[in-house]
């Protein structure tokens with residue numbers, strides 16, 4: 001597959017519509033249970049600005065920094081959408097590892113990744129990321145997942161990723177972030193909610209999910225996120241994409 005063939009990206013997304021917050025009871029506090037998993041592809045692609053572009057970008061960076069005989073690891077791989085994409089996009093067989101602590105997510109991922117297993121070795125690990133090893137990886141992706149970990153665990157995980165990456169290895173990180181300025185945060189939030197409404201979510205659904213995510217998804221500011229990466233060992237960091245309150249960064253070992 002040539003670079004030009006991945007943009008715009010055709011992702012393998014299950015079409016089941018996310019109407020979880022239309023009916024009672026809705027998942028509160030928010031958890032990645034079977035109900036969420038069943039509609040997750042539709043939920044994330046309607047809730048994260050530039051989701052398709054971010055995954056395409058991550059695939060480009062993964063292919064550029066992948067080193068033969070090492071691993072590509074996707075932390076919080078959910079239903080396997082990124083791994084399926086990179087599996088199609090990589091031009092050589094590789095070991096692709098997906099880590100997620102939700103078993104129902106990994107069951108969906110297993111199905112989605114069947115076709116690429118003819119080319120790649122695929123390992124799906126049901127575990128909490130902070131208990132995993134990242135040894136011999138040249139690319140680690142962590143998209144919209146660090147934000148769900150307790151604050152004190154985030155730094156520990158980033159340090160362990162840094163240790164596991166081979167020299168020249170890449171971390172690709174996407175997160176929901178918050179503005180340090182309360183006024184800007186308010187404006188960004190309103191703009192983000194307009195994005196959700198544009199994608200077909202009703203105001204009640206938006207409000208209910210916001211409540212469900214309180215203290216579950218805890219965003220940092222961009223500055224705090226960059227500092228945490230530096231404190232974990234990553235000295236070379238750059239930002240790639242930001243829209244509303246969602247940011248993608250790359251960091252090099």
Ligand SMILES: C[S@@+](CC[C@H](N)C(=O)[O-])C[C@H]1O[C@@H](n2cnc3c(N)ncnc32)[C@H](O)[C@@H]1O
Nearest residue numbers: 032076078100101102105128129143144145148
């Ligand atoms: C928003 S989703 C990630 C989306 C995915 N990376 C993508 O781009 O489609 C967050 C995922 O992280 C997983 N997760 C949450 N806490 C975790 C932890 N401590 N360790 C591993 N996975 C975790 C959840 O089960 C969920 O599948």
Ligand SMILES: O=C(O)C(=O)C[C@]1(C(=O)O)C=C[C@@H](O)C=C1
Nearest residue numbers: 043044047048144176209210213
């Ligand atoms: O912040 C929100 O309101 C979101 O819906 C974002 C978000 C995320 O960033 O992971 C939250 C939960 C779901 O996993 C999908 C999207």
